[in-house]
Amino acid sequence: MGLEAAYAQAGGGIASLIGQWLNLRRNDLRVLVGAGAGAAIGAAFGAPLTGAFYAFEIVIGAYTPASIAPVVAATLAAVVTARTLGATPYLIAATSSQSLETVDYLLYAILGLACALVGIALMRLVSLAEACVRRTPLPEWARPIVGGALLIPIALASPHALSAGHGALHLTIGGELAIGALAFIFVLKCLASVVSLGFGFRGGLFFASLFLGALLGQILAGLWMLIPGVVSLSPVDAALVGMAALAVAVVGGPMTMSLLVLEATHDFGITAVVLTATLCSSALVRERFGYSFSTWRLHLRGEVIRSARDIGWMRSLTARKMMRAAPATALPTLSMSDFRQQFPLGSTSRVLLQDRSGLYAGLVPTAAVFADLGSAERAISELAILQNVVLSPEMSIASIMEAFDVSGADDLAVVDEDRRILGMLTEKYVRKRYADEIDRSQRDLYGEN
Structure with a gap:
């Protein structure tokens, strides 16, 4: 085994602590961590370009104009410092011995x-x-x-x-x-x-x-x-x-x-x-x-990381952070006629059912109630859907989109472990938020923000 992993982790770890102390933005912190890890590798081998591209390819995951200056400056400074202190690099002394065809x-x-x-x-x-x-x-x-x-x-x-x-x-x-x-x-x-x-x-x-x-x-x-x-x-x-x-x-x-x-x-x-x-x-x-x-x-170990591409924002963007609190709710025993009076067409597209114990009991599309031709005294619970399909508040945006794909629903309730309603999410909003976050992360990556 080698020592280079320890060097890179130590350099990146110190940079991360400094970045958190300075309260840097997420992308700036990633560049600083990459610069720290690359500087450690560059100093170990006496090779600043190697250290810089280690940061770009292994840690940051991209070679962008916004990251060139800080990363290259860090690796050059590390190599110069190591040489000044008399450290012996691990650079391999070898030369090509024949002309290549x-x-x-x-x-x-x-x-x-x-x-x-x-x-x-x-x-x-x-x-x-x-x-x-x-x-x-x-x-x-x-x-x-x-x-x-x-x-x-x-x-x-x-x-x-x-x-x-x-x-x-x-x-x-x-x-x-x-x-x-x-x-x-x-x-x-x-x-x-x-x-x-x-x-x-x-x-x-x-x-x-x-x-x-x-x-x-x-x-x-x-x-x-x-x-x-x-x-x-x-x-x-x-x-x-x-x-x-x-x-x-x-x-x-x-x-x-x-x-x-x-x-x-x-x-x-x-x-x-x-x-x-x-x-x-x-x-x-x-x-x-x-x-x-x-x-x-x-x-x-169960992680889904395949490269240095930043996916941490997907985990931090949870249902709790995106949900709309205090959605429209009604008792499952409410009659069709009372529902139509309480929630006229255009007021809301769906209503969450909440029993007398405050627990989630399903979702009723408003249009379905108005389109129903049965008795107006029937309970709206007869039209309830998605009783067993819910979102937990800690689900990431990736898991939320998967839940929408599997269920085919347009709206899903966010409930706690006791099935108490916390809020609601729509598929349209989640998809839009996902696209916006990708665009923002790309602009951050290229230094456009």
């Missing part, structure tokens, strides 16, 4: 697709390990102890599998290790990461995915070169491409990883190839899996 783009695109499949398998293995550990009788406090014991033989077999792999990455890129040795280290590192996360160790797969991708790239390049008469592939180039492509599959952010390679090599040629591979990797993961490592873990 058109056919290399195709070969490395295939490598990107292979990395995507490995990334998906790795994420599923981690979730499987976590599920298996939760089914055991081990108490939560004992799980890291057992996990640490399982890591001992792995570490004895290969120290490369330890920690995040910062030092091991420098040793393996360009180290001219045999394919068997690379494959052995790759398997052990995958196993170590799965065991660590499965048994409750805290950390992420940011740098671990870079290390595994570099190993996978060299392994596949070596296997390719065993085929007689094929176009040669540089192990160093394959390591750089694999490093970025597998990291994109696990973490996300194709531009982030491409710029990491650019700032490591200062070579635009290899960066173009890396970008091709990362886009292929990102597309395959998005189409066949749909999650990054972080959003996949949130999905397993």
Whole structure:
């Protein structure tokens, strides 16, 4: 596991506290949190562009004119501060070793697709390990102890599998290790990461995915070169491409990883190839899996987050905040004639029925009462609809719209847990409010408000 997740969370957390203290607007707070997380990543790698695009792609979810200046300023300041204080960045020292031809783009695109499949398998293995550990009788406090014991033989077999792999990455890129040795280290590192996360160790797969991708790239390049008469592939180039492509599959952010390679090599040629591979990797993961490592873990916990796109406003916009309080109500025993006198046509389109205990008993459309040709002394409860279809005050706007779709109703009552009427919502108003909120969030995102 790597330390970069902790850096990003610490940077974003500090920024969030500052933003809440300053009482910033929601979108401004998101930009500030992204700037904090990106600054931490930029300082860790000594790569300001990487940090900035980490903020744009992973945290904020968009690259907009309103966020460019604060995010880039934060990452530049972080890198300069880290260098001034003498911190040693994790930037990978490597250079492209051969000229790249058109056919290399195709070969490395295939490598990107292979990395995507490995990334998906790795994420599923981690979730499987976590599920298996939760089914055991081990108490939560004992799980890291057992996990640490399982890591001992792995570490004895290969120290490369330890920690995040910062030092091991420098040793393996360009180290001219045999394919068997690379494959052995790759398997052990995958196993170590799965065991660590499965048994409750805290950390992420940011740098671990870079290390595994570099190993996978060299392994596949070596296997390719065993085929007689094929176009040669540089192990160093394959390591750089694999490093970025597998990291994109696990973490996300194709531009982030491409710029990491650019700032490591200062070579635009290899960066173009890396970008091709990362886009292929990102597309395959998005189409066949749909999650990054972080959003996949949130999905397993019941969340619906798939990307950095802001959906928090949908949860905060509840029925309680949108409902119209004190709607028109009537007793279910009220006669048709009395109802027509009390609620003439044009006064209201619907009336909620409330029994003598103050509980919801259904909804009566006003037009239906006036169109009824039966006895005028009958109770209006005979025309009541939607007795069992109601909204709770804490339902989000997404759940409310789903309830309207399922019921086919135009109006629904908002009731508490005891079925006491709190208010009412119309589908027309909810749809309009949803459209207005999307438009407002887009204007906030692009700094138009």
